[in-house]
Amino acid sequence: MEFGKGVQLKVSWVPLIWNRYNVPKYSIIGWLAIQKRLMTKYRLLRFGIITDAKCDMCLAQQEDHQHLLYDYVFSAQCWLSLQDWLGVKLPQNGILEWGIKWRCRSLLRKQMVLSAMVGLVYHLWYARNICRLEQRLPRPSAVIAMVKEDIQVRRNSMQLGVP
Template sequence: MHSWFFDENWRAGMPEYTVKLGYSWLIEEGVDVAWYPWVNNRVMLPKHQFFIWLVAQNRLLTQDRLLRMGIIQHNRCFLCGGAEEDLNHLFFSCPFSRQCLTMLKDWLQVGIPCHEVLDWWLQFRARSLLKKHILAAALAQMMYLIWRARNCCRMEYVVPHPVRIIKQVKGMLTMRMRVSPIIVNHRVEEWLRNVGLSCN
């Protein structure tokens, strides 16, 4: 048994023991990560949270990773065929993805930078955290659908139209706003109404 189990110093300065304090002492202090607020989002579907976690950890099996592993010999984007595929190209630089992004930002009436995968979250400023979470959920859904489109193109040589992807994003957000009632302020309520979403 570890010696720290009997160490009395762990509770020095604490008026009384609580499970929370004991656990915090055991794990010490965690490390903040930039992607955590994006993933910790109740508007987002759990599968999209996991997907974004994979993206943030660079764990998707994109062509550049497969090439480095020696699994494939050539690296070409399946969606455009004109550039090498990595995370930033696939989700932000590929003409297909840029068209999806343009349609998404026009619909949601917001600017979404086309740079690094997580830059938009760190750079975007919104008066409402809820609005930021809704935008994060929309972008996560779109990225998930782009990944599915990429895989479909790889296996079946068929690419869905960007309009279809944005339509699916709208459907997901509409469903989430209805099944997870959220209290919003007047400004966010007006924005939701303008983009065709509702909390009721």
Template sequence: MKTLVVTIGGSCVKIMQIHNPSKKAELLYFSMILIHEEVEHYTLKQGYQWLKPDGDKVRWYPWMLNSWIIPRHTFLCWLVAQQRLLTQDRLRRMGIIQHNCCFLCGLEEESHEHLFFGCIYSKMCLQLVKDWCMCPLPDADCIKWWIEWRHTSAYRKKIVAVIMESLMSQLWHCRNLSRLDGLIWRPNVLCSKVKHDVVMRLGQCDIKSRNSRVIGWVNYLTTA
């Protein structure tokens, strides 16, 4: 049970968050009890800190909470960060399938680490995207690399996040297409789809950077 004591209108109010055991679904409700104690004045920050759950900070927090990211890509990459995609290795551990083979290369077992970017196919796609965006994208653990990437502008980091999440989303889509229909895009086709996503998203974002190098880079991405 969590308790917060605040001052409202000169009176002290104790707000208690209580689990109701009489309900089948343990619904939360709040009980307000008037008390008379000397406490500090209530602030919105104090109330927010009380309401939010306690937990550890996660490294993918700045990667996901990027307003420039396409929402559907954010959700998929959140699953990637949690390693919750239904890859072949997870399905086999669940007992749903008996074999495990990558649907993109057909050479190794499929896992999150293999799909992003240990697979030969995904490496080729990554290299094409690197050549297009002229940015030193990582070969593995892109979230950690992005967070630790220093000496660059905030706009550049946001755009690179858009590029990487679009690439990961298109790879997963291509993987599902191979699994369900037996079709695999050529790497240059997948790269063109990533370009389309990025250009469309940048056209919707308000880029106010005064850095001439960033503006020149954005213009190159939208016209290349």
């Protein structure tokens, strides 16, 4: 099938990533993460840029998307805390994919939950970068607090009509 000008493919992750309640920086990192294009050490190794893909946070596993965003103990603790805050039962694997398919009666609630999920992806990536550059890792409670604060600021700005 050929695609000419103006032809667009529909992708299932659009409501997750380009959600009006997302903080814009969440959308960019979320977009890269959902496509597995974050510059993890594993990707850099595959491109021949580095020679060691060991995770800077745990110093044991290879740093790929699955490990960084879900499997690492720190990430898993953050997802559990987010789940408790949102009052939503998240699966142990495929969390972002679950968010795409999740049904909710309230569109506002769905958008806020999806925004929090993408926000956590952003803050996990941010925590990884802090660990890599400053050799320190924030506590999961601090990461969740940053997600909550960003979401509340965004929600308040939306209510005031600020883009």
